[in-house]
Amino acid sequence: MTTTWLAVPQDSPFGPANLPYGVFTAPDQPGRRRIGVAIGEFVLDLGAAARAVGEPSVLLDADSLNPLLAAGRPVWTQVRAALTRWLGDESYRSALSPCLLERDGVELHLPFEVADYVDFYASEHHASNLGRIFRPGSEPLTPNWKHLPIGYHGRAGTVVVSGTPVVRPHGQRKAPADPLPSFGPSRRLDIEAEVGFVVGAGTELGRSVPLEAFREHVFGVVLVNDWSARDIQAWEYVPLGPFLGKSFATSLSPWVVPLDALEHARVAPPARDVEPLPYLDDREAEPWGLDLALEVRLNGHLISRPPFATMYWTAAQQLAHLTVNGASLRPGDLFASGTVSGPEVDSRGALIELTWNGENPVKLPDGTTRTFLEDGDEVTITATAPGPDGTRIGFGEVTGRVVP
């Protein structure tokens, strides 16, 4: 059992088996970003901790996770073992206690500089729901959907940390019945509850990453809200895909949960009904389905519980696909799962599905209803996963409020 000399409740989402990494500033030094790990109600300042125990590290004494990401799996394992030792062994208490800050008192920042951002579309329920909504009477899934994990590149420069206000985007909208497009604020602003994977070790151009090398390249996992302006997206996306309907903001949770903390969350992916090509065939490989339980709240009210374990394509398959053409990876590349939607109505990860394109508004406890987001609305996505000994691994939250 993973233990610590710190007082951490057994049910803490940030217990000693988690140790997610983030970047914070303390109130007394607002300009100085530092790497920390969350433990219970505290943040351990990693640069200071490494110095305090006599093991100084340039990777930990940094203002973003990128140097640590670039260092690769053997270093990640070493660092995690050191953290477990420091926090587990009573003899470190006096040296490390000055390096602990109250988590409530620090400001959290984007934990890494995003290199390229790719968004997938890996939930069969989500893709089928959108197919039924947008192309009624046709096959819900496009012919390629079960042969490859569909994805596209998003805008890395507008990935923001949880808590950043989301300005309602302006753009061109045209409903089918409108004779011409009009310009103005989006009237159909939506969320997409997703899970993001953070690439650490890069690759050279021309190399691909097979399924079994997933663990060598992926450092950890975050929550993603891929805000979407459905009206802008609907008018612009044929034939080259989403652009301004997505590029105004994508929010990330501030704590990167190490892949190593998710060993107890690994599950077999759902059965596939189409035989995958060899580079995507994970039937004999170690399973990379992940049993993450997401929750989506609108103004504090629980509106959905998307189950990540239902995703058709795993992150290992997504990474194998992303690189099979020889595209290189860089430390800080982020790829997200696409909206996580389960089979039940209340497990859908986007308002367009929850309200069936606005036909069935969501009812809130204050008596109001929502089809899409209104100014002032706040959306919060949280998740937990099974940890060792009945504990839960928490992801914290990604939250954002819509402003006009």
Place this chain on the structure above:
Amino acid sequence: MTTTWLAVPQDSPFGPANLPYGVFTAPDQPGRRRIGVAIGEFVLDLGAAARAVGEPSVLLDADSLNPLLAAGRPVWTQVRAALTRWLGDESYRSALSPCLLERDGVELHLPFEVADYVDFYASEHHASNLGRIFRPGSEPLTPNWKHLPIGYHGRAGTVVVSGTPVVRPHGQRKAPADPLPSFGPSRRLDIEAEVGFVVGAGTELGRSVPLEAFREHVFGVVLVNDWSARDIQAWEYVPLGPFLGKSFATSLSPWVVPLDALEHARVAPPARDVEPLPYLDDREAEPWGLDLALEVRLNGHLISRPPFATMYWTAAQQLAHLTVNGASLRPGDLFASGTVSGPEVDSRGALIELTWNGENPVKLPDGTTRTFLEDGDEVTITATAPGPDGTRIGFGEVTGRVVP
């Protein structure tokens, strides 16, 4: 008239009115990247030059253009004025002569770190040709095409400098008649001759860049070959757009031609037959059509002369559109025009159009023909634009050879 004490032929593409910026290494210091400008047959080492004339500059003594890009228009104007003075005034000759290297002897690198890469689709001829090829019998242009400059995000991490070999990508291909997709090297590897715009000064999230602010944000112009695997692209692109069919490589010319060098190339864009929404309405604005004459060579043989002046959407409109939803810009953002195709058969900027989807192969002088690229093929795109006093502003070239 712009003059220089250097011996530069009047017809040089790199005359004193051009002064494009690049990043080079000299043979005696292969690990040390430096900023230079091309002038005649030479490269002026800008960091060394600034020190030699007693005006040292951290922006010029750098290993990429990004710090200069971030500095903004007033600084770009100052630097260009200084370069014109140094190279124009005989009194600088003795100080600067040691800072000149033969252009043939240096290695050129990617001139800036690409932040986000966006690719547009702004040629009416190109978009119409693809519509006719892929959707015969339907309207060639999608209904949105004349209302907004269609674009999408590409992969910034696989943007490479001219001369980098292009590895033929593997991926899933499925012709309409095939029952299932197969996996293997692309059989329909193509080029796209494009013009790229390099963003210097960034913006904050939530701000848009109106047409008239184009010059404040765009530093200069490069040539782009947006290599495309048509078979991979055709199978993957519905509904979220191109992904692996493009992300394996995008090549850039190494010299960034300053926007200031293109004043004589500015022309009115073509007449538009749909009234643009106000944020795209350039009818009363300064014109940002650009009369660049592109040439595409396959194994040294001229196969096309795409005319950039025929583009329906200008770069100023593209930037206004890209940011109208509040998406922020960063120094090093790159946005490309999309394939430049003119109205004539021999002015099309992609093989899929030149050969009409392979029906009319291109004949080469060695007696062979091409529908798409074969291993060993080398494609070179060059361009020039009108300069002052009958001179031409050259862009150099973007070249790449296909390897298996």
